[in-house]
Structures are given as C-alpha cells and as structure tokens.
Amino acid sequence: MGIDVTKSSSKKEVRFDYLNPFYTVDGVSRGFDVYFRNEDFEENSSSKYKIDDYGVGVTFGYPINEYQRLSVRFGAEKIKIDPNDTTSTEVTQYITDNGSKFTNTNTTLSWSENRMNRRLFPTKGRDQRVSFEVSIPGSDLSYYRLTYNGTWIKPLTENEKWLVGARGNIGYAEKLGDKDYPFFKNYFAGGIGSMRGVSANSLGPRDSLEDPIGGNVLVTGGADLIFPMIGVSDDKKYRTSLFVDFGGVYATNCIVTGTNCNSGVHLDDLKYSAGLGFTWLTPLGPLTFSYAKLLNKKTGDDPKAFDFTLGGTF
Template sequence: SAGLGFSQTDGLIFNANISQKNFLGSGKHINLGFNNSSANTVYSFGYTNPFATVDGISQGFNAFYRKTDAKASNIANFNTDVWGGDVSFGIPISENNRVRLALGYENTDLTLGTNPIKSYQEFVDQEGDSFDTWTLSLSWSSDSRDNAVMPSRGMSQSLSAEVATPGGSLQYYKLRYKNNWYHPMTESLTMALHGNLGYGDAYGDTENLPFFKNFYAGGIRSVRGYKSNTLGVKEDDQSLGGNFLVTGGAEIIFPVPFLKKKLRSVRLSAFADVGNVFDKDQDFETDLLRYSAGLSAIWISPFGAMSFSYAQPFNEQADDEIENFQFSLGSTF
C-alpha cells in the first residue's frame, strides 16, 4: 500500500508499505516501510513469528534508519541520523493484556544547526556528537475497546520503560504511561478521557537526558490550540521540550446533528485539554499547565483519516504559539 497525508507540522507526508502476514506460507509476518516528510525520513523492516512457542509467545526483530530535521517539527535547530534495530518477545497475559521485552541498539549522529542553543552546545562539548547505545525496554499494553478506530466503550492503556544500559555512549532512562477511556452516556453520547505521562533522566556518567530524547507538547494530538511541539521552555525563541510530560483531556463525543441516519464514519466532539512539558531544572507547578477547549471532528473517509479541531486557549502566555485551527489529513491507496 501507499499513502499521502498532510499535517501543519510535517507538511506533505508520503508513505509506502509492503506487508505479508503469511510469508511463503510460513505463518511469519514481514513488513517493509518507507515514510517521508519535511521532518522525517524513515526506512524500516520488521519480521515477526507470532507463535514462536506453543504458549503464544511471539518473537521478532526490527531494523530501521531515521533521518530527522527537528526544526521542521517546530523544535530547536538540530538534525539526527539514526540507524539500529531490536530483538523482541511478546508475551500474552490475557485476551486483552500483553507484555513486550526488547533488546535494542542505536547509532546516532547529531548535527547542531547554526547558532546552536547554549545547552545543546555544552552537551556536545561534554558527550560528543556520535553515540552508540544499547537499550532494554519493557512494556505492558491493555486494550478492551469495542472498536480501535471509533470506540464508544472500553479502555486502552500502555506503560513502558526504556533504559540505555552501561557500556554504551549514553546512560539514561525513559518512562511513559498512556490511557484512553470511553464510556457511553446515552445511545448517542460518549464520554472520553485521555492522559499521557512521561519522565526521563540520565544516570551513571551521563549528566542529563540527551536533549534529542526530550518530550514535547502542543498540537492536535496533545494540547490543542497550541502549535505542535511548542509548549514548555524556550531559548532564543526555539522550543526545547523537557524531561517531564503531562497532558490530558476530556471529550463529549456526539454524532453529526440534524441527520436522521447516523454516520458511523464521522464523529464530532466538544473537548477540554490540559498539559505542558517541564525541564529538569523547572519544578512542576499546576499554574504552568496550559488549558484549552473547543470542537473537533474526525472523518474516516475513503481517502484516509481526517482530523480537524478548533480550540481556544484559556491561559496562554506571551511566548506561547497559538494555532486555533488545526488539522491532519491522511490517505492510503
């Protein structure tokens, strides 16, 4: 399959994917992927044996190459070239619960832009600009939603931990928790709550979480009404992100009004979002959280998913970048 998309952050997005779920009749899964936008170019390969053991434990490996222009994503001016891969095992706990364990390797080449951020230059002076890291990751996921695309009841959540182990160029860890909950209020109204927490830090000989591993907030999939990835600390009008992320929100989902027949492919909602991202040297304070509210629409069209939102920030500050109308378009052919 191939697809085209467009977002305000990444511009035009092109992707191509070749997937075979029963490769040569073996029952193994293989996948070749390519994704290109103004911010990222990604090549990927994946292989999975879904039944490596009689107990349903899966085994797989992935390889990738990713080139990133952070400035194109509204982040500070730096580029990364990363290649690597991992070996993983998936362990079913129950019908809706699964654990994944992976050992990975990454080689990262970092390039700072002109007039680099002072803290970025200090990091490069101390740590260098080329890194080899070995990572151990453990994740748990649970999904009881009645529909993965347009759910009206159930919950999906995931908890993950990643550690860059001693012996590599950098030592750090990242923790993340995501939750989406849906509950039908009436036949036509659904309440939805969502939350996203992230925390990372360095240990051992590394003093700070590498800045290219930071969390970011703002945008149509985060705190709507604020430009994508622009919340949090800034330096020289450039967004730095941070090592602590907290976002969340609530929505009332309803069908398109004035239509006798319910459109299953279109969903409207009234929402309220909250969140921000914090730096290691910045204490978490609720006064620093950003708030917004508005209306959104999702259309699963014949050309792919299309998302639109209009949000009004409540407590924006002078250096916040406001973007009331936001959208993301995607198609597959």
C-alpha cells in the same frame, strides 16, 4: 509486516516492522523493527540542528490474559548530531560535554491492556500502556524513561451515540550515573495527539533561540464529549466531539541555566484548551480536524486554532 515512509521538508524516516503473533504455541509473539531517521530541526520550530538516527530492535510479547500483555524489546541505535552556526547554546553545550556521536543499546519493558470494543471509533472500554525504557550498561548514553498512556471511553446513552471519553499521558525521564540526560530523548507535546490549540511540539522549555527543546517530564490529557452529527446516520465513518485538553512539558535540570528553561515541575503553568473535533475515516486513513482556543495564553505561547492530521483516532 509493515513499511512506513515519512518525507517532509524537515524529516525523512523509513521504518520496517515485522511481527509473528504466534511465535510459540503458548501465544508468545516475536517482532523485528528496522528504522532510519534524518531530521533537520532548522526547518521546523524546534532547536536548530540535524540528527541522523538508525537502529534495529527485536520484541517478544507474552499474553497475560485476553486483554493484557507483557513485552520486552531489545534495541540498538546509532545517533549523530550535526550542529551549525545557528545551533542553540543548550545543544552546543551538550555536544561539548558529551560528544556528537553515540552508540546506544536499550531495553524496553511494557505492560498493556486493551478492553476497547473495537479498534476504530470504539464506544466503550479502556486502552492503557506502561513502558520503562533503560539504556544498557556500556552504552554511550545512560538514562531511563517511564511513560504511561491511557484512554477511556463510556457510552452515555443506550444506543451509544453519545459518549464521554478521557485521556492521560505521564512521562518521567532521567539520567543514570554521571552522564548527562540526552536532550534528543526529551518529551514533546502540543498539537493533535497531545494538546490541541497550540502548535506541534511547542509546549515546555525553550532554548537560547526561543525554540522548543522539550523536557524530561510530560503531563497531558483531556476529556471529550462525543455526539452524533446532525443529518448523518453512519457513525462508523464520522465522529464529532467537544473537548477540553491540558498539557505541560518540564525540565527538572536545565542544560544551561539562566536561559529560557525554568527548572522544575510547575503544574500551575499547565496549558488548557477547548474546542471542536471532527474525524472522518477515509480510504487513506482517519482524517482529523480540530478547532481549539488556548484558554490561558501567555507571552511566548504559540497558539494554533485550526489543525488537521491524517492518521490516529479517538
């Protein structure tokens, strides 16, 4: 059971999760989740509007073997978009064509494999997941999302002090039928957790106000050389690395043509960065710092050399 609360100038979110890993004697698990999210995109660098989103879900999981698992989630949510006088052309056009209030039910099928030797600071193994989310017929929204996330790590020395790691994330989403793909289901990338060296969620198409609006195609990844800190023997609390990241977000169909959205997947526009990362396991959770340089900066990019976050490790 867990409760997560997020509060900032732009986002308020409360999430409650409960999981019974031994729902049946065969190892089938059952979980529930309830969440509420209020986000004001006028307070951050994304397209300017407000959104209220609350929903519930139930998840069943089935173990294939010691490392692999299948799961299915049934979810229901209510979404309300609140535009204002500064909302972009893309958002107002979507609201004009599709409305601003939606009731959505969906199903998410997932396969996961975790062969990491430990949860925090693993030294060998792999962790990967494939998920397919699709709206249920009769919903106000009609779409699907197919996403893959993978992480691999391997020791370079017998004492497992020097490690090499790799990460990859691929996503594709599209509308079903005649209804437009919901822009608020877009993929975003940029910042710690996807691609360091640029501001959070800054990659990809921009709207008529030059703000990031995301896209229905995601490509991110990178490689890490993990090495011991000089003068520090406790490698279970600290981790340093040299890294190279890449990333791109694309839209195969722009809501409004002739704006800042270049329709199509252009892998030659992938962004690349390189830098140094440091993670410290604090009593409050992992504290991660990064210093990175965007290697192929162009006009309109939003580079960010120094970044940090509390939570999440590699």
